[in-house]
Amino acid sequence: MAARQDDNGNRRNVGPIALVIMGVSGCGKTSLARGLAARLELDWLDADDFHPPANIDKMARGLALDDADRWPWLATMGEALADLSKQQRPAILACSALKARYRRALERACGLPLCYVLLEAPRGVLLHRLQARSGHFMGPALLDSQLATLEPLKVSSQILNQSSGQDSGQLSGQDSDLSWGPPGGTNAGPNPECGLILDATQPLDNLQDRVLAWIGC
Helix, strand or coil, X not given: CEEEECCCCCEEEECCXXXXXXXXXCCCHHHHHHHHHHHHCCEEEEXXXXXXXXXXXXXXXXXXXXXXXXXXHHHHHHHHHHHHHHCCCCEEEECCCCCHHXXXXXXXXXXXXXXXXXXXXXXXXXXXXXXXXCCCCCCHHHHHHHHHHCCCCCCCCCXXXXXXXXXXXXXXXXXXXXXXXXXXXXXXXXXXXXXXXXXXXXXXXXXXXXXXXXXXX
């Protein structure tokens, strides 16, 4: 069980939760996931690490992945999240998760209702970031393909609620009262088409604070 300190310096448990930081290449998924994991003392996973060599070679040649390439990749990530959950180890995943059906496949594979944070930025910003980085198999040539494939989340607000009886430092992706919908609205259950949408051009600390407020930490 991971733990963190509250404002009074007390250690508080953070129960199992699976949070997915999603978006196209260059939006800052890895930086945000890594930063959140450090602040919350949680495990984090990078989807890039789960690609088989064939996928990496294909993208390095400027070719977009198809569904046949993605299904095994999503299944492997889901299994990794499931293994961490069984150990009561919360996790944050940085993953493109471009389409709702990919998000559903990931949820089926891990058996957890996942929470999604979508990072958005103008194409020019994304292109500049991709052109500036080196040593990564995902180049600028695939940006337009990813933007065309992306099915954005449908909700952008502070929408992740907890029951009043749950400790705000105790989050659970399996058996908590996490709910989706506007504050005070009707609970609709976890939904791979809903989540928090953030402007990826904002400072990283600001993005982290927004996510932490959203999940109740």
